[in-house]
Amino acid sequence: MNLSSLHEKLSKIKKLIDNEILRLKNLNMFPEELYNAAFHLLISGGKRLRPFMLLESTQIFSNEINKAFPTAIAIELLHNFTLIHDDIMDKDEMRRGVRTTHVVWGVPIAITAGDVVFSFLFKYVVDESLKRGVEMSKILHIVRTLADGAVKVCEGQIMDLLAQKYVDSEEKYFEMVLKKTSTLFKISASLGGLIGGASEDQIRFLEKYGENFGISFQITDDILGLIGDPAITGKPVGSDLREGKKTIIILHGLRNSSEVQRSKILSCLGVRTSSEKKLKEVIEILKDIGSIDYARKKAIKYSKIAIGYLRRLPKNEHREILESLAKFTYSREL
Secondary structure: OOHHHHHHHHHHHHHHHHHHHHHHOOOOOOOOOHHHHHOOOOOOOOOOOHHHHHHHHHHHHOOHHHHHHHHHHHHHHHHHHHHHHHHHHHHEEEEEOOHHHHHOHHHHHHHHHHHHHHHHHHHHHHOOOHHHHHHHHHHHHHHHHHHHHHHHHHHHHHHOOOOOHHOOHHHHHHHHHHHHHHHHHHHHHHHHHHHOOOOOOOOOOOOOHHHHHHHHHHHHHHHHHHHHHHHHHHHOOOOHHHHOOOOOHHHHHHHHOHHHHHHHHHHHOOOOOHHHHHHHHHHHHHHHHOOHHEEEEEHHHHHHHHHHHHHHOOOOOHHHHHHHHHHHHOOOOO
């Protein structure tokens, strides 16, 4: 499947997700400041990759997309809950090309908005799944998986926030990524399979697909955080450097740089006042010593591993779509 066809598939699912989110926003919930803040990022855009993955995983095994839809929405709500709080912790001012929730509404309302999104998603997934005839045993599994996923994402976020303490090696980096980023892709793929009627082994293969997809996705994010186009990423070039993120690129750079180069990297790492000139100099160092190419190769490697697990599942259009998604994730033209 080519990129154009994948875009078309994504756009169709995105429209369904966007319409349901708009419906929820228009329920006239009170106080309006709280819910306007809660839906601020949700309606600002986003690729909806996680619900897309869930719905395509379901359709590998059955046509139960109607039953899977509430869980797809819940995954997107959970993802956006993490983004609201993540932006507060990282002091980010822009996301998806708009001002972040705490910048618009203030930190107290933003914290509460994240909390309400998190709480609401569980009520939503239970109520809507029951309406659509999802078995209670599956609903219980869905709720437990979402709750467990939220715990793991929070653990990963704190590892990332306290990277100086917890992310001092590539091994620890991958541990953090598995929690913070891979978790939601892993549960998207596996819950899609569960609702579609996949066997236990097939669900495990979907988990591994989502897990490795998430690693590839995060490494690509690391690259974009350094050299991505701000008009596309919604964040300034070098933002990860200023925030002190111990990305795979930085870890490789610190291991393979000369004493002078290492000193220059460290002079920008975690320094929010770093000038554009200094940031560009560090980025050039990371390019010269092969750190960015190293990261690209890792992103491709984990994408291929994800596809390998996917190919243990029944071959059909929806498996092909997920294969294409994994192939294109590290190019991130999506």
